[in-house]
Amino acid sequence: MSRDEFAHNLFHNRTGVLATMHRKEQAIRPVLAQIGMQIVVPEALNTDEFGTFTREVERTGDQLQAARLKAEKAMALTGLDLGLASEGSFGHHSSIPFLACDRELVVLIDRQQDLEIVGQVISTDTNYSQQQVTTLESAIAFAQKVGFPSHGVVAMPEAHPLPGSPIFKGITDESQLVDAVTELLRQFGQAHLETDMRAMHNPTRMKVIAQATQDLVTKMSQCCPQCGYPGFTAVERQAGLPCALCQFPTALPLAVTHRCQKCDFSSVSYFPNGQEFADPAQCSYCNP
């Protein structure tokens, strides 16, 4: 049996539980079906207790910890030994100011094999956006800009509302929008609008979750050269790829370390992007 077949067989015909109450199975299930894994969704799971996008609950820990907690909760509820969860974070791109981006990760925890594998994607394909308005017309203009009504919006009095403030979530039709904004304008003289980033109200985000799941499947097929277990993934990147013009080290990766979780074997490979020198445009000396 080849390494690929071995990795494939570890997950084939197994059932994993996906921790979601936002219909993320629509994005994740078809991707995992390609490798023969079935997905169930527990009914009695409240993922909101781990943090919400809409302010009521602050997220506990970082993005990966939050995903792990959800997957573990779903496994505990169902008794299954394979758990999955996804977690998104939205903000501005680290190197391109004012460009919104969506970082999605999907974690797979396999108790049978004692493995954890994380798929991830950072995409600028997102409608993530917010705006303060004082008229109904500007509220409708914002909604149109962010893909409403196929994409939902959320309305509240201000960006950081006081506890107990009205928060209108999952607005997906115009009369709901008009009612919510009219009420906020009447009570507060303004409304803070933002895109609803919960997966079931955001088809653009759903696509990025599918891409992160595809990355997970790719990593599930990357096997350790020593023991053959899947999840032989990059754990460390070393910057310093030299500039093609002046040889000064740049911020681009020079080397990447892959490590096996099972046997701890690791290997360092140089020039992970297949190029031995960086474009001088990326050099802080040639292009300050």
Ligand SMILES: [Zn+2]
């Ligand atoms: Zn290994």
Ligand SMILES: [Zn+2]
């Ligand atoms: Zn240079």
